[in-house]
Amino acid sequence: MKDAGHLFRFAGLFVVAFLVFLVVRGYVVPKTFGQYGHYRGAAIGEIAQHPVKFAGHQTCEGCHSDIADTKTKGAHAHVNCEACHGALYQNLPAPPPPKGNLYERFVALIVPPPPPAPPILLHADDPATVTPVKPDTLVLCARCHTASAAKPKGFPQVDPTQHMGGVPCETCHNPHSPAIGSDTSASPAAGGAK
Amino acid sequence: MNISRRHMLILLPAAAVAWKYVEAGEPEASPNYQMSEHWWGMLINIPKCIGCGNCVRACQTENDVPDGNFRTWVERYHVTDTEMTTPEVISPDGGKEGFPVAQEDAGKYFFVPKMCNHCADSPCTQVCPVGATFVSPDGVVLIDQTYCLGCGYCVQACPYGCRYLHPTKHVADKCTLCYHRITKGLTTACCEACPTGARQLADLKNPNDPIHEFLKTHPVEVLKPQMATGAKAYYYGLDGSVR
Incomplete structure (x- = not known):
């Protein structure tokens, strides 16, 4: 056995290299990668967080029920409000980017992240501020x-x-x-x- | 406790690995929307399309699509009686501002709205070298733009030409089927803005969705069926000349 010492030292090097690999991998691969498949699972939730600009005709009809009644009798019954009036929204000032931890800030230095989407204010949320333009x-x-x-x-x-x-x-x-x-x-x- | 330098060198990385997994915790979950209960597609009724371009403008507004790029667009086909295989196709600015008036002459005209087919076996997701584009568990082809390298393989792989490289983000971009809307119970922006109902969002896993009755009683077609992409944009009234 005394001649096998160098083999153990060599095996120890492999073990250390493997542990280093695991540490690096743990930091580099996003937490949710592989949650549903070969992609970052959290991306689905992030895409679902994009702001909505077209509020949907149900939202309009909540307040403008008189117009909804008129529409149901005519040929434009199935033409949604925003098909003609457009999306009634207004962009708000973008928030400051999140600071993140040391590693994230380091990555942001190398690969600047895309600017966060500006928040959206809808006419339905604040009818006084976001006012529609009458279509020509x-x-x-x-x-x-x-x-x-x-x-x-x-x-x-x-x-x-x-x-x-x-x-x-x-x-x-x-x-x-x-x-x-x-x-x-x-x-x-x-x-x-x- | 007496730890040698060698033991310390082995223990430190091991502790770091353990801490990383303790820190990771559980992945985030979406409470109100169950991906496993949906399988999204789209029904496009060609005889209803009037080529007004509302869908293109609505998509651009809703998704901040840069000028000159399109997540959805409308093509106008002109097929003369004897030139079935070589139709004249125009799509000025994606049909965003409508189409020039067509004069009555030989042959037929019709509009074909195009968009991502949200293929179940999509070629575009298969070629991504980093796992930045994928089919979500509810059947929507999405791009993780924080992970995309912008190599453009997927843009080339899409047989329908539905992807582009974003001119300022320098990553691939495409129709998300308004994923931020459909997960909140709304329809897509293009469906919301279509004045004739030529587009209809379809949830193929919802037994009460009218798509099932429509698919049972009407002849429908997908684009390029020979490519076996599992396309889920179902076209009613599709002419054989459409590519």
């Missing part, structure tokens, strides 16, 4: 209803230059229920959504 119907309506041979045949289409001659669409049509002669009580002119 001459542009908005024409986007969908300008006649083109490429559009489905059953879809209502007009030639904007001949149909109204520059008169805004809402003069005759209530955008929320566009058939002429339909209920106009929720039209902008009658004090509905502006």
